[in-house]
Amino acid sequence: MTAAFSLQHVIKQYKNQMALYDVNCACEPGTVFALLGENGAGKTTAIKILLGLLDPDSGKSTVLGLDSRRDSLEIRRRVGYVPDQPALYDWMTVDEVGWFAGGFYPPGYQRHYNELVEHFELPPGRRMKELSKGMRAKVSLSVAMAHRPELLILDEPTSGLDAMVRREFLESMVDVAAQGRTVILASHQIAEVERVADIVAILRHGKLVLLEKLDDLKDRVCELTVTLRNGVPDLPKIPGTVLHRELKGRQWRLLVRNMDESQFDGFRIAENIRSVDVRRPTLEEIFVGYMKGEPVSETPHEVPAL
Amino acid sequence: MFVHVDPSNGLAIYDQIVRQVKFAVASDALRPGNLVPSVRELARDLTVNPNTVARAYRELQADNVLQALRGTGLEITPSAPKKCLADRAALIRGRLRSVLVEARQSGLPADEIRSLTEQELARLEPERDPS
Numbered sequence: 001m002t003a004a005f006s007l008q009h010v011i012k013q014y015k016n017q018m019a020l021y022d023v024n025c026a027c028e029p030g031t032v033f034a035l036l037g038e039n040g041a042g043k044t045t046a047i048k049i050l051l052g053l054l055d056p057d058s059g060k061s062t063v064l065g066l067d068s069r070r071d072s073l074e075i076r077r078r079v080g081y082v083p084d085q086p087a088l089y090d091w092m093t094v095d096e097v098g099w100f101a102g103g104f105y106p107p108g109y110q111r112h113y114n115e116l117v118e119h120f121e122l123p124p125g126r127r128m129k130e131l132s133k134g135m136r137a138k139v140s141l142s143v144a145m146a147h148r149p150e151l152l153i154l155d156e157p158t159s160g161l162d163a164m165v166r167r168e169f170l171e172s173m174v175d176v177a178a179q180g181r182t183v184i185l186a187s188h189q190i191a192e193v194e195r196v197a198d199i200v201a202i203l204r205h206g207k208l209v210l211l212e213k214l215d216d217l218k219d220r221v222c223e224l225t226v227t228l229r230n231g232v233p234d235l236p237k238i239p240g241t242v243l244h245r246e247l248k249g250r251q252w253r254l255l256v257r258n259m260d261e262s263q264f265d266g267f268r269i270a271e272n273i274r275s276v277d278v279r280r281p282t283l284e285e286i287f288v289g290y291m292k293g294e295p296v297s298e299t300p301h302e303v304p305a306l
Numbered sequence: 307m308f309v310h311v312d313p314s315n316g317l318a319i320y321d322q323i324v325r326q327v328k329f330a331v332a333s334d335a336l337r338p339g340n341l342v343p344s345v346r347e348l349a350r351d352l353t354v355n356p357n358t359v360a361r362a363y364r365e366l367q368a369d370n371v372l373q374a375l376r377g378t379g380l381e382i383t384p385s386a387p388k389k390c391l392a393d394r395a396a397l398i399r400g401r402l403r404s405v406l407v408e409a410r411q412s413g414l415p416a417d418e419i420r421s422l423t424e425q426e427l428a429r430l431e432p433e434r435d436p437s
Contacts, residue, residue: 280316
């Protein structure tokens with residue numbers, strides 16, 4: 001099966017700052033692929049490289065089997081893209097935006113655009129400059145979806161929007177995914193990502209530090225709170241990979257990956273350990289662990305089949 | 307049947323859906339022959355990924371809780387109630403175990419844990435059986 005998109009050994013540097021460092025990933029069609037990372041981690045750079053809006057220094061990227069560099073125009077015809085700051089002409093009305101954008105796409109675009117406008121309850125005759133932020137975001141989403149793209153790319157689509165608009169965006173994403181199409185979602189709203197993502201990728205300073213199915217990630221990572229008997233903060237060897245550790249008084253909090261259950265009971269009754277509480281962390285807590293912790297280089301670069 | 311999903315719960319969402327369908331069957335809210343909502347409908351309702359709902363339904367089919375009804379959707383199987391009651395017991399055993407672990411870690415002797423359990427059970431008895 002052709003990957004919905006792929007990045008192969010992509011490197012991109014701005015002046016003296018590394019934006020993407022040897023990033024490898026691929027994604028099957030029909031997936032909701034969430035891209036997480038702090039501001040400046042390289043998310044938008046990765047998206048722009050995929051769309052062919054930006055050339056990588058080296059490496060290759062593909063979208064729907066097309067080469068991002070060579071077939072940029074064709075890619076932009078087949079992909080829907082909602083940038084974090086939608087560029088819409090202030091003086092155009094909602095209707096006119098659909099007519100204008102329709103010129104770049106095959107017939108039928110405008111009809112579906114109008115359906116979306118109606119669905120989102122947008123005022124067709126109102127100018128962009130008179131719309132609220134939420135309404136403008138919905139116009140941008142309608143523009144991106146009206147040609148029923150095989151891949152929908154959303155870059156921070158809901159930052160600064162109210163809960164109801166965010167909900168509508170989520171519902172649209174669910175609909176797109178239900179039709180077997182692919183979504184790339186770059187977001188800071190980790191709780192939302194947790195609802196809709198199949199696969200989670202985390203970029204940190206331009207490096208891909210995690211690429212995994214969300215369900216597997218949640219199965220594999222646990223949080224331990226270890227209370228020690230006396231003041232020496234030494235811990236016995238942890239039966240798993242420690243992503244992050246933090247000491248407060250006589251307690252350690254550890255984010256552990258791939259804990260070996262068979263060795264865990266031995267750990268629990270080790271000398272100097274008074275008690276161990278095990279909890280399943282949220283995606284947000286896992287994210288923070290990956291951000292604060294020492295880089296772990298056991299991430300698989302091939303995404304497992306869904 | 308009302309399904310409620312808490313994404314920040316450590317349990318994977320598909321697992322939450324599986325458990326809630328089983329609990330609904332075990333508590334007689336869903337009966338054999340009842341249809342569950344379509345994948346798309348439930349995904350939209352919960353605003354979760356449709357693949358997640360599909361995965362939950364696949365697991366429920368593999369567990370013989372759901373079966374495909376040609377052309378219409380998925381229905382609760384005749385054998386589901388028995389299976390779901392057993393699964394519910396297994397889940398409760400798991401939770402009981404984690405409470406017991408906590409009790410042991412807090413230093414309570416086994417006898418005291420037993421008597422606490424008995425007391426709490428005794429408090430429930432009159433409520434469950436008023437006669």
